[in-house]
Amino acid sequence: MELFLNLCVSGLTKGSVYALIALGYTMVYGIIALINFAHGEIYMIGAFTSLIFSMALGALGLSGWGLLFAVGFFAVAYCAMYGWTVEKIAYRPLRGQSRLAPLISAIGMSIFLQNYVQLVQTPNFLPFPDLIPDLGLKGGVSRYASQTQLAIVAATAVCMVALTLFIKKTRLGMAMRAVSQDPVMARLSGVNIDRVISATFVIGSMLAAVGGLLIGNYAHQTDFFTGFLAGMKAFTAAVLGGIGSIPGAVAGALILGFSESLAAGYISSDYEDVVAFVLLIAILTLRPEGIMGSATAQKV
Amino acid sequence: MTQAPFSVKGQAGPASAAAASGAPGGPAAAVHAETAGPSGLSGPPAAPAAASPGSKAALLRRLAGELRAAVISAAWLTFLALPLVVFRINSAFGKIDYLWGRLPKLAAVTFLATLAWRFLLRRTAFSRVKEAVSEAGGPPPEGARGPAGRSWLSLLDRAPAKKALFLALAAFLLSVPFWTSPYVVLILITALIYITLGLGLNIVVGVAGLLNLGYAAFFGVGAYTFGLLHSGLGLGFWACLPLGALSATVLGLLLGIPVLRLSGDYLAIVTLGFAEIFRLVLVNVDFTNGPRGIRNIPPPSLFGIDLNGAVKPFLAGKGLLHPDMDLNKVLIYFIILAIVALTVLCVYRLENSRLGRAWLALREDEVACQAMGINRTRAKLTAFALGSTWAGLAGVVFASQITFISPASFDFMLSVMVLSIVVLGGMGSIPGVMIGAAVLILLPEYLREFQDYRMLIFGLIMVLMMVFRPQGIIPGTRRVYLYSPSPGAGGGAAPSAGDGEGQGEGPAAPSPAGASSAPAAPAGPAAPS
Amino acid sequence: MSGENAPLSPGVPGPEAGQAAPAAGDSPRDPVLSTSGVTMIFGGLTALSDVSFAVERGSITALIGPNGAGKTTLFNCLTGIYRPSRGTMTFSPEPGRNIPLRRLAPDRITCLGIARTFQNIRLFNNLTVLENVLIACHSRMKAGLLGALLRDRRTREEERAMADFSYRLLERYGLGPAVNHLARNLPYGAQRRLEIVRALATRPALLLLDEPAAGLNISETRELDSLIRRVRDSEELSVLLIEHDMSLVMSVSDLVYVLDYGALIAAGEPGDIRRDPKVVKAYLGED
Incomplete structure (x- = not known):
């Protein structure tokens, strides 16, 4: 029982981080029907910038909550800029071409970013410090969940709520929904499609940055290749939930997180990474529109 | 952030803006990526803007504007790259190394890159407009230039020149082992293996338009089939060659069946995941020997002749062989050369067959393809499985050449490399893929300093080629059919075919082939039948 | 019903003379x-x-x-x-x-x-006019993988017959001179016509x-x-x-x-x- 609860908590934690990344995939897919392969790399860059700024700002004497939020700010800002620039360079010039061209460009961008970070930083694993200050939790929940885990779940929940509010309440959010449903009509009604697409990349990248910062704290290490597998799993989560659907992505991510943890705990940790793939094939075979999707999937 | 670093609209005028933002047919076409033609060039052209700069002053002003825009873009990129490039993590001491010395270099690289980017973007846009203008004018001119992309190799399109070149190349390649060093032979074997892989992937990506990102896995299946069947059952190269190809095909079918019913995008991610899982399983499973891999894979045999013992002294004695040459490798060289020749023949024939045309239709437009009575799933599946076959074939040869295989040989990087070859050379183009492989495999061998930047460059190639030259270095050309018009009602047309242009004469000018009374069978120079 | x-x-007025x-x-x-x-x-x-x-x-x-x-x-x-x-x-x-x-x-x-054309023309843009029509002959052809690879007599004859059929069909509807042009290079009206001819080829x-x-x-x-x-x-x-x-x-x-x-x-x-x-x-x- 104890093991089961522990596994559930770690599944929830992982699922939360996958959800943060999966949202970027699902939003971009909802808007321009493109698998943004470079998204996993944005997440990796989020982890790297977090680490860099935590060390740089830490050396300047910042600590505690101040450090955490400063690091978060820089990571989110830089990832947003990366996301915006990547779209501008690798995808925008290809809009209106066959579906293969942007896909290849995306995979090229992903490889480029991976190797760029490897070359300018390091090919080795880097230790990641614990940035979340001591919350002083005792007894109760903390028997099963570390405070990092709780913080990750809480932060993810906050992001989800913020995103939902943004999509539902703001003009830009509404424009996004409009574009994802019918780009032609949206443009005719005066929506600036370019701006909406840029905004989608920026928001997706910001969420990925939060994911990168949190997972660094949780795994206590990072490397240039971390975005590859994480990105693939997050995409699986997005497909699982029905690609294009925001609640679907979150649900898919949680399911994936739980399945992975349980597989790692009860079968073998060697095959933890295989779970995502098996789920992906299974869902594509049995229910390609995803668990939350219907024939007309709810998009963004 | 209001100043967009890569915006072409401000500076470059309407034409390049329209073409660069990929809005060929007005607003609707821009957002309907799936309905636009593959090259996105079909729309009406905007006025050529880059032309006629007017006066010298205007030219200078434009130059200044160009420079200013490049500076702004470069500044943005430098700012973006700064924390990752300049603040390097020093994990040994748990601190940051501030490498400010990298900053000028970074600024210079980004500045030159943006200048080149803007120049290329402008040029691409301009050439697209030019093409559109020249094509918009009325019906196709009578007996004018043929169809498909004008290749700068057009001289070679003439049949005799092609034949002569082909024979010369064949003679050269066959003679290579007898006057070069063992090292050159090894590199050539590698290059030829990649050509085989590239041609195989070309069927999937270039012809059928399905993105397979896990090609390395199918290559690995071939290699491991040989390795395991040899270590387990003692089977030799020749028995394993078809078996390796077969197992890769079967795996391709098994993977393809659930996925290929769906949109092509899923295939990319599923194949990517599959390759990763394949590697993980190889590492974790016992009977493949885990990360230690399989050793002592034998070279191919040749009727039981001991090549190095019996034949080598004879040849070396006559000065026909490098003294250190391993004749087993030479044999592998000839085998892979034959496989490449066979592959070229097969791919050429496939492309101009019922099946190949179904694949092309699939690539061009899935809905229209089905409306032509083509079973979409079956067409996809055959392309995908057949592409895997060649990976398996190449895998067996690879295992035999390298004698030791481990999961590390079949990682994602290999898939990326093969995809880069296809993208660089030209999707759907046989000579393109061969040139692409030659460039990407041979150049790094001789430019060692590029070794570190290899993957970076592969990634860049994919992005840049897609943006600036999606058709590749040597675009694929379509077969040209020669006809004479029917003389009257009921008169049969006499079809014949040649390749490339220079022969694409319209019916108004009867061609030699068309004028003959007996219709000649369609046949291309590369397919002597 | x-x-x-x-x-x-x-x-319905009886069909005009000349059609069966x-x-x-x-x-x-x-x-x-x-x-x-x-x-x-x-x-x-x-x-x-x-x-x-x-x-x-x-x-x-x-x-x-x-x-x-x-x-x-x-x-x-x-x-x-x-x-x-x-x-x-x-x-x-x-x-x-x-x-x-x-x-x-x-x-x-x-x-x-049942053959159809599309509201927004869906030709195979990067293929030639003749190939567009040849593709529509798909279901009437038999050659499989082996036929394509070996290019035996039957396959060659089938290819020639279909190419001949396609050419004559194109010629009948005024597209004969354009057989070797890429579909996307045709003027708009001819593209519409080609789409109809392509449908007819099925x-x-x-x-x-x-x-x-x-x-x-x-x-x-x-x-x-x-x-x-x-x-x-x-x-x-x-x-x-x-x-x-x-x-x-x-x-x-x-x-x-x-x-x-x-x-x-x-x-x-x-x-x-x-x-x-x-x-x-x-x-x-x-x-």
């Missing part, structure tokens, strides 16, 4: 295609409700209606791209042979003998044309009029077309069906349709 929505089939549709002239009821109660629901939206109609063998039948009336949706149901939520569709490639269409895939339907018994006049100028539209008649007569098929150009519809069609908000509101000969108050209302709105 359910009572009130039974296919309306007022005496043996039964059409005598029997008033020999439909090449008939549907009954076809309903298509997307989510909560009913795109087609209870559509029952028939296309007389050898006729040119038009389907008109305001934008969004469900015309293209109906085409997509007929060609298997959508599966209608309810209703039956029966195709009869030759008299006495009735095939239910409901559960068939698009490629099967094409092989049975040897259909019924040709569905989705707004064939869209984007054409006046003289091209006039040519289209005679082209459609010529296609019907020389290829011995029936035509169902969606069109907005009323002058074309009125001059070319034998029978017109009017669709509005997913339901059939009128059917009849062009002259009657023009005067039908329901049709006028659907097009011009209330008042």
Whole structure:
């Protein structure tokens, strides 16, 4: 029982981080029907910038909550800029071409970013410090969940709520929904499609940055290749939930997180990474529109 | 952030803006990526803007504007790259190394890159407009230039020149082992293996338009089939060659069946995941020997002749062989050369067959393809499985050449490399893929300093080629059919075919082939039948 | 076929001389295609409700209606791209042979003998004109993988026969000089024509044309009029077309069906349709 609860908590934690990344995939897919392969790399860059700024700002004497939020700010800002620039360079010039061209460009961008970070930083694993200050939790929940885990779940929940509010309440959010449903009509009604697409990349990248910062704290290490597998799993989560659907992505991510943890705990940790793939094939075979999707999937 | 670093609209005028933002047919076409033609060039052209700069002053002003825009873009990129490039993590001491010395270099690289980017973007846009203008004018001119992309190799399109070149190349390649060093032979074997892989992937990506990102896995299946069947059952190269190809095909079918019913995008991610899982399983499973891999894979045999013992002294004695040459490798060289020749023949024939045309239709437009009575799933599946076959074939040869295989040989990087070859050379183009492989495999061998930047460059190639030259270095050309018009009602047309242009004469000018009374069978120079 | 929505089939004028549709002239009821109660629901939206109609063998039948009336949706149901939520569709490639269409895939339907064109031209842009037509011969060819690789005598002969057939078909419709041009390099009008020729190469018994006049100028539209008649007569098929150009519809069609908000509101000969108050209302709105 104890093991089961522990596994559930770690599944929830992982699922939360996958959800943060999966949202970027699902939003971009909802808007321009493109698998943004470079998204996993944005997440990796989020982890790297977090680490860099935590060390740089830490050396300047910042600590505690101040450090955490400063690091978060820089990571989110830089990832947003990366996301915006990547779209501008690798995808925008290809809009209106066959579906293969942007896909290849995306995979090229992903490889480029991976190797760029490897070359300018390091090919080795880097230790990641614990940035979340001591919350002083005792007894109760903390028997099963570390405070990092709780913080990750809480932060993810906050992001989800913020995103939902943004999509539902703001003009830009509404424009996004409009574009994802019918780009032609949206443009005719005066929506600036370019701006909406840029905004989608920026928001997706910001969420990925939060994911990168949190997972660094949780795994206590990072490397240039971390975005590859994480990105693939997050995409699986997005497909699982029905690609294009925001609640679907979150649900898919949680399911994936739980399945992975349980597989790692009860079968073998060697095959933890295989779970995502098996789920992906299974869902594509049995229910390609995803668990939350219907024939007309709810998009963004 | 209001100043967009890569915006072409401000500076470059309407034409390049329209073409660069990929809005060929007005607003609707821009957002309907799936309905636009593959090259996105079909729309009406905007006025050529880059032309006629007017006066010298205007030219200078434009130059200044160009420079200013490049500076702004470069500044943005430098700012973006700064924390990752300049603040390097020093994990040994748990601190940051501030490498400010990298900053000028970074600024210079980004500045030159943006200048080149803007120049290329402008040029691409301009050439697209030019093409559109020249094509918009009325019906196709009578007996004018043929169809498909004008290749700068057009001289070679003439049949005799092609034949002569082909024979010369064949003679050269066959003679290579007898006057070069063992090292050159090894590199050539590698290059030829990649050509085989590239041609195989070309069927999937270039012809059928399905993105397979896990090609390395199918290559690995071939290699491991040989390795395991040899270590387990003692089977030799020749028995394993078809078996390796077969197992890769079967795996391709098994993977393809659930996925290929769906949109092509899923295939990319599923194949990517599959390759990763394949590697993980190889590492974790016992009977493949885990990360230690399989050793002592034998070279191919040749009727039981001991090549190095019996034949080598004879040849070396006559000065026909490098003294250190391993004749087993030479044999592998000839085998892979034959496989490449066979592959070229097969791919050429496939492309101009019922099946190949179904694949092309699939690539061009899935809905229209089905409306032509083509079973979409079956067409996809055959392309995908057949592409895997060649990976398996190449895998067996690879295992035999390298004698030791481990999961590390079949990682994602290999898939990326093969995809880069296809993208660089030209999707759907046989000579393109061969040139692409030659460039990407041979150049790094001789430019060692590029070794570190290899993957970076592969990634860049994919992005840049897609943006600036999606058709590749040597675009694929379509077969040209020669006809004479029917003389009257009921008169049969006499079809014949040649390749490339220079022969694409319209019916108004009867061609030699068309004028003959007996219709000649369609046949291309590369397919002597 | 359910009572009130039974296919309306007022005496279709007998096909013009020179075309062979043996039964059409005598029997008033020999439909090449008939549907009954076809309903298509997307989510909560009913795109087609209870559509029952028939296309007389050898006729040119038009389907008109305001934008969004469900015309293209109906085409997509007929060609298997959508599966209608309810209703039956029966195709009869030759008299006495009735095939239910409901559960068939698009490629099967094409092989049975229904070919179509698309509202926004969907040619294989980077292939030559001849290849576009050759691809449409797919289902009539037999060569498989082995045939392609070995290129045996049978395959070569089949290839040549089909290339010959395609060329002659193109020549017949004025595209002979363009056989080796890439489809995307053709002028717009020729692309429309090529799409029709490509559909013809599947040897259909019924040709569905989705707004064939869209984007054409006046003289091209006039040519289209005679082209459609010529296609019907020389290829011995029936035509169902969606069109907005009323002058074309009125001059070319034998029978017109009017669709509005997913339901059939009128059917009849062009002259009657023009005067039908329901049709006028659907097009011009209330008042």
